[in-house]
Every structure is written in C-alpha cells, then in structure tokens.
Amino acid sequence: MKAMMTKEMTLHDFFLHELGDAYDCETQLTHALADMSAAATSPELKKALAMHLTETKAQVVHLDQVFDELGIKAKGKHCAGMAGIIEEGKDALNGIQPASVLDAAIVTIAHRAEHYEIAMYRSLITIGDTLGLSQPVTTLKMILKQEEAADAMLTSLGVGINKKAFAETPVHA
Amino acid sequence: MKAMMTKEMTLHDFFLHELGDAYDCETQLTHALADMSAAATSPELKKALAMHLTETKAQVVHLDQVFDELGIKAKGKHCAGMAGIIEEGKDALNGIQPASVLDAAIVTIAHRAEHYEIAMYRSLITIGDTLGLSQPVTTLKMILKQEEAADAMLTSLGVGINKKAFAETPVHA
Numbered sequence: 001m002k003a004m005m006t007k008e009m010t011l012h013d014f015f016l017h018e019l020g021d022a023y024d025c026e027t028q029l030t031h032a033l034a035d036m037s038a039a040a041t042s043p044e045l046k047k048a049l050a051m052h053l054t055e056t057k058a059q060v061v062h063l064d065q066v067f068d069e070l071g072i073k074a075k076g077k078h079c080a081g082m083a084g085i086i087e088e089g090k091d092a093l094n095g096i097q098p099a100s101v102l103d104a105a106i107v108t109i110a111h112r113a114e115h116y117e118i119a120m121y122r123s124l125i126t127i128g129d130t131l132g133l134s135q136p137v138t139t140l141k142m143i144l145k146q147e148e149a150a151d152a153m154l155t156s157l158g159v160g161i162n163k164k165a166f167a168e169t170p171v172h173a
Numbered sequence: 174m175k176a177m178m179t180k181e182m183t184l185h186d187f188f189l190h191e192l193g194d195a196y197d198c199e200t201q202l203t204h205a206l207a208d209m210s211a212a213a214t215s216p217e218l219k220k221a222l223a224m225h226l227t228e229t230k231a232q233v234v235h236l237d238q239v240f241d242e243l244g245i246k247a248k249g250k251h252c253a254g255m256a257g258i259i260e261e262g263k264d265a266l267n268g269i270q271p272a273s274v275l276d277a278a279i280v281t282i283a284h285r286a287e288h289y290e291i292a293m294y295r296s297l298i299t300i301g302d303t304l305g306l307s308q309p310v311t312t313l314k315m316i317l318k319q320e321e322a323a324d325a326m327l328t329s330l331g332v333g334i335n336k337k338a339f340a341e342t343p344v345h346a
Contacts, residue, residue, distance in 0.1 A: 006268040006269075006270050007267075007268055007269050007270065008270050008271075009269055009270070009274050009342070010274065010342035010343075010344045011273075011274055011277060011335065011338040011339045011342050012342070012344060013274075013342075014269070014274055014277060014278060014338075018281065021261075079261065080257045080258075080260040080261040080264070081254075081257045081258040081260075081261040081285055081289075082257070083257050084253045084254045084255070084256050084257015084258060084260070085253075085254040085257060085289070087253040087254075087257070088194075088252065088253045088254040091253070094180075095179040095180055096179075096180050096182055096187070097179050097180065097181050097182070098181075100184075101182050101183065101184055101186075101187055104184060104187060104300065105187060107296070108191065108292075108293075108296040108300075111292040111295065111296055112254055112289055112292045112293060112296075114292070115288040115289060115291060115292035116254075116258070116285055116288060116289055116292075118288060119281075119284040119285045119287070119288035119289075119324075120281075120285060122284065122328070123280070123281040123284055123285075123331070126328075126331055126332065126335055127277065127281075127335050130332075130335040130336055130338075130339050131339060151292075155295070155299075158296070158299050159299065159303075162184065162299060162300050162303040163303055165184040165187075165303075166184045166303050166304060169182070169183035169184050169185070169186075170183075171183045171185060
C-alpha cells in the first residue's frame with residue numbers, strides 16, 4: 001500500500017466516515033436484494049429476500065435519522081466492500097442452472113452480504129458507545145438485530161435449499 | 174443484471190466453485206494482513222494480526238489438502254468480495270492520523286474481512302454436509318473456528334483501542 005495524503009481524523013470523524021459507508025452499503029443492497037429476490041425460485045427464499053428488502057429500505061431511512069440526530073446531512077461514501085460482494089453475486093446469478101443450485105448460490109451470497117453488515121454495525125456500535133452517542137447507538141442496535149435475524153433466516157432456509165439442490169443434481173465429481 | 178451464458182452446475186460443482194473462492198480469499202488476505210500488521214501501532218493489535226497471518230498461511234495449505242482429498246488441483250477463483258473489502262481497507266490505511274484512530278480503523282476492516290470469511294466457511298460447511306463430504310467438512314470447521322477466534326480477539330482488542338483513540342481525539346462534531 002503506497003503512502004498517500006495524510007488524513008487527520010478524530011474517532012468521531014471516523015464514526016461519521018463509517019456511517020457514510022453503512023448508508024451506501026444499504027443503498028447498494030436494496031438493488032441487489034431486489035435482483036436476488038427476482039432470481040430466486042424457492043418461494044420461501046423469494047419471500048425472505050423480499051421481506052429483508054423492505055427492512056433494508058427502512059434501514060436507509062433510520063440511518064438518515066442518525067445523521068439528522070448528529071446534526072449533519074446524510075451522505076453515502078462508496079462502500080467498495082459491499083460493491084465487491086454484489087459483483088461476486090452477479091457472477092453467481094448470471095445464469096446458474098438448474099434453479100435449485102441457483103437458489104443455493106443466492107443463499108451463500110446473501111449470507112456474505114449480511115455478515116459483512118453485521119461486522120460493520122458491531123464496529124459502529126462499539127465506536128458509538130465509546131463516543132457516548134446513545135441515541136444513534138440505539139438505532140444502530142435495532143438495525144443490527146434485523147441483520148442478525150435475516151442471517152438466521154438464511155441459515156435456516158439454506159439447509160432445505162441445499163438438500164433440494166443435491167437431490168436434483170446428485171452427481172459427485 | 175443482464176442474462177449471460179447459462180452455467181449448468183451440480184451442487185458439487187458449486188461447492189468446488191466456492192472452495193476456489195475461499196482459496197483466493199485467503200491468499201488475498203495474507204497480503205492484506207501483512208500490510209495491516211505493519212501499519213498497526215498498538216503492540217497487541219500488531220501481534221494479533223501477525224498471529225492470524227500465520228494461521229491464514231496455514232489455512233491456504235489446509236485448503237490445498239481439501240482440494241487434494243477431492244482429487245482435484247487447488248485453484249483459486251478471483252474473490253471480488255474480499256478484493257472489495259481489501260480496497261476499502263487500503264482507503265482507511267492510506268495515512269489516517271493519529272495512530273490511535275488508524276488502529277481503530279484497522280480493527281474495523283479486519284472485522285469485516287473475518288466476518289466475510291465466517292459467512293463463506295459456514296456456507297461451505299452446510300453444503301459440504303449436504304454432499305456428505307465428511308473429511309473436507311472437518312478441515313473447514315477447523316478453519317472456521319480459527320476465523321471465529323480471530324474475530325473474537327478483534328472484538329476484545331477493539332474496546333481498548335477505541336477508548337485510546339477517543340482519549341487522544343476527544344472532539345465531537
């Protein structure tokens with residue numbers, strides 16, 4: 001990694017930087033979840049992704065409120081991590097067949113996206129706690145709970161989806 | 174997402190595809206962990222990252238063994254997700270000052286990388302279980318435990334690192 005311009009930052013600046021990252025992350029995910037939900041063929045998976053899409057859209061609004069509480073304008077900062085995960089997902093979604101294996105692929109990519117977000121919110125909460133930002137932390141904890149619930153739902157759906165995919169493609173290499 | 178060539182895949186093919194992804198992911202991470210460990214200033218964080226770098230190098234060897242057990246040549250498949258997370262990290266590492274805030278930034282990016290891997294290995298284990306690949310699953314579970322331990326260590330270190338960063342930059346916006 002090459003040295004570039006030094007960025008003087010307080011921990012509070014870094015918190016805002018990460019909040020902007022989360023904002024962009026959720027915005028990117030609304031598009032990706034819509035694509036994944038449209039591509040999924042398992043009705044349960046389709047429904048779970050659509051439900052989480054609704055939650056994700058609300059999370060963008062909640063993050064807006066957090067920016068508001070901090071007295072600054074909501075502003076996304078390009079999240080290269082989520083962009084990479086979505087690129088990874090596009091590769092999987094682009095025509096994997098049969099549908100049961102495509103569903104298994106969608107579960108794995110959605111898992112990665114959720115886990116990335118879980119790590120992101122846990123860090124934001126720890127830093128927000130240190131900074132004494134109690135109201136933003138309360139909102140971030142609520143969002144984190146939704147991400148953890150979405151992840152748990154994917155885990156639970158994944159087992160049946162993988163079984164179906166194996167039953168339909170019972171070939172070993 | 175535009176339609177491209179259809180890829181006929183069994184669940185076993187998809188498992189191998191994901192294994193190639195994990196292989197590339199760990200290889201990318203060996204370089205990133207070396208950079209993060211070099212940039213960190215907290216002695217505990219530096220040590221934790223260096224320890225996990227040693228583990229990560231061993232994980233590449235373990236993944237080689239998994240490929241071997243499956244009778245195929247180890248082959249990485251570019252993992253865009255991890256590449257994005259590392260790009261995100263480079264942005265943070267490029268000169269954040271003071272050192273205490275840089276350390277806080279390193280913890281958050283390492284967290285994201287570990288969580289991404291945790292999701293990846295959990296999916297691989299669930300699919301491997303479905304496919305009845307008991308030996309590869311045992312190795313993958315061992316690697317997953319190391320990732321979870323690295324994540325827990327980062328969580329534990331993060332609290333003190335954030336407190337130090339706040340003490341040194343006590344400014345609110």
